[in-house]
Amino acid sequence: MDSELSNDGETARSDGDRPTATGRPTAEEVLRLDGVRKEYGPETAVDSLSLTVREGELLTLLGPSGCGKTTTLRMMAGLERPDAGSVRLAGETVADGSTHVPPERRDVGLVFQDFALFPHLTVAENVAFGLTDATDDEKDRRITELLDLVDLAAHREATPDELSGGQRQRVALARSLAPEPDILLLDEPFSNLDVRLRVEMREEVRSILKEAGVTAVSVTHDQEEALSISDRVAVMDDGRVEQIGRPESVFEHPESRFVASFLGQAGFLSGKYDDDTIETPIGTFRPQRLNGLSEEYVGTDLDVLVRPDDLEATVVGESEADGHIIHRQYTGPSFVYRVELGNGDVVHCQHNHVTELDIGKPVGVELVADHTLAWYPPREEAPEGTERRAERPGTR
Secondary structure: OOOOOOOOOOOOOOOOOOEOOOOOEOOOEEEEEEEEEEEEOOEEEEEEEEEEEEOOOEEEEEOOOOOOHHHHHHHHHOOOOOOEEEEEEOOEEEEOOOOEOOHHHOOEEEEOOOOOOOOOOOHHHHHHOOOOOOOHHHHHHHHHHHHHHOOOHHHOOOOHHHOOHHHHHHHHHHHHHOOOOOEEEEEOOOOOOOHHHHHHHHHHHHHHHHHHOOOEEEEEOOHHHHHHHOOEEEEEEOOEEEEEEOHHHHHHOOOOHHHHHHOOOOEEEEEEEEOOEEEEOOEEEOHHHEOOOOHHHOOOEEEEEEOHHHEEEEEOOHHHOOEEEEEEEEOOOEEEEEEEEOOOOEEEEEEEOOOOOOOOOEEEEEEOOOOOEOEEOOHHHOOOOOHHHHHHHHOO
16 A cells, blocks of 8 residues: 555555664654644535655645645645644644644745745845845855756846746745745645746756755646656545555555546446456456455456556447547547447547547457556445545555
8 A cells, every 4th residue: 555644543654654674764754744624614624634744855735626735735834723633843843732833933935826026126135035034144145055056146136027937936936945944835836837837847846956955845736747746646635635655656556536537537447356357348357457356356346447558449340349439639649539338438548649530430449558457346336435445455
């Protein structure tokens, strides 16, 4: 199992948190949330959430709008007070039932999506804003160091209105890093940038954070962003963390149907484990192709997770067809075809851009995956309130 946390307070190690010979984790804990909950009237925004952030890592909270990720970030910063649970920063309790350290007394840096720069100050003056206890010489050295780090030394005397969006973001980052915070918190830091600049800046920001050795938590709803820049990703839904781990582990080994569906395009094949065969609407295959499937599940109905690159569609005669193409998406390098199978299942098949198939065509669908596949109990068979536990045994 990949998860390092559970929402009922029990914690297991995630990828990269292996103990040393002394039994202690290999990386120092900078931030810990234990059972935090936040309510707004009758609505629970964050529900008994526990997680840790380790020194030098970039952890991203990923999920759809309204899942509680920004509220979680605000509780880390001290902008919101949890209704239950505790927050520890650098070994000190900063929030619990009797304690709430305000944001200005927490050693955290904040980068907002609108950058929040002072328009009447120069780049250097913006960066220096948080250096209230430093001498003039110390400020000058720190400003020079940070502007070199973010490649803005030539814009020291410019004002924000003279800079591009990417440059303003780098100024905001330098300003947040200036006081050398214990942790940097980034709230949707790339959402105000255009698509091309967004890709460029997320790579640049990760490089800057790693060069500076900064511990950071980022919030985003953009899965490509989260998977590409993070050391670990925490996928959130309905105020809870569904799964946390390295990006490749979370994507390749989704522990719930929600995680599987939220990350990338997911299709589910209805299957039946019968004797030594998995029966599906596109044919049969051996149970060894499903991760964690044992003989105790013989006779069980199950849903098999398939991604677009796991399947291949071929135009066939109507009598041989497994289904029909109902949608075609052109991505540039490839086409992704949505296929409705004879039993109503809908799956996606990815093909090179030179292979163009017409909507409505009857197709045969072949499983071409060279890895084991995740599986889950059929949605209607998961008892209410038990879906998270019920789904975990079949992850790949």
